[in-house]
Amino acid sequence: MGAKGDLILLILIVFGLGIAWLVTGGPERARMDRGAFLKPPAPLDSGEKYGEFGIGIKTEVSKIQSGLDKVSSELEEERVSGEFSKYEDKIVIEKKTTGPKKDSVDEEYVIISASRRNNENISIAGWQLESMISKKKIAIGGATPLFISGVINSEPAVSLAPKEKMIISTGLSPIGASFKINKCTGYFEQFQNFKPTLVKDCPRSNDEFDRFANIPITDDVCEDFVDDIRKCEMTLDSFPIGTSNQCSEFISNTINYTGCVKNHRNDLDFIGSEWRVFLGRSEELWREKREVIRLLDNEGKVVDTFTY
Helix, strand or coil: CHHHHHHHHHHHHHHHHHHHHHHHCCCCHHHHCCEEEECCCCCCCCCCEEEECCHHHHHHHHHHHHHHHHHHHHHHHHHHHCCECCCECCEEECCCCCHHHCCCCCCCEEEEEECCCCCCCEECCCCEEEECCCCCEEECCCCECCCCCCCCCCCCCCEECCCCEEEEECCCCCCCCCEEEECCHHHHHHCCCCCCCCCCCCCCHHHHHHHHCCCCCCCHHHHHHHHCCCCCCCCCCCCCCCCCHHHHHHHHHHCCHHHHHHHHCCCCCCEEEEEEEECCCCCCCCCCCCCEEEEECCCCCEEEEEEC
């Protein structure tokens, strides 16, 4: 719908409530709408109806429609004069999500995405999310393009390429950093809890065995053990009796996030199209209902709004 459409929707809701109030009778009802009446029957009078229902209400509805037309015109003038961002319709807040409505800081999130029609990467540096109801506002931070275990990962500003999306979670990162999804990040789900859940799209352990294991083909003990390791999980089981040193070293060095990155970071399909950015808040930002969230660019102009 776009920022302008959502703002108009909000205004329509407010005016709709006003109409309902008028229909049920406002403080001016007696003056504005005296209603229809019957004259006394013959021989006292003709018994005809006089007066009319709804004169005042019709007048007010006409005024409201005129007001809506004026608001729509003003919104268009604001867009032309620069109040709406040049990135309007290029970056949007996804509306088909319950993320902002969650009642836990660790589960609350907003999703923004880049249109597939874009012909450029768009930097999110300096952008903010804002509640028009509570007036809370927070900057969208950066993320590491490739998370490396065991080190402090830098988090530069993110640029969204066409068709990419960013899941902006209110709470802390379960792994201590914001990051971009890749072929190996499904391993994080084994010991951490992400909302929404990370996709488990890691290479299968038996495929890793066939491709990288330098183990005699007759080592059935090793291959059988590797076949039983679940996708995107490092084994926590003890190695079976008869496991060779070569086998245990292969499993320890390969079937985990670090080994996966080492062996696949140059694959054409290694990097995903999703960013996970964590705002590091200890309390919720968004209302569960009756909320209006605005996405603002680095100049404070409206990119998109989400009303629910």
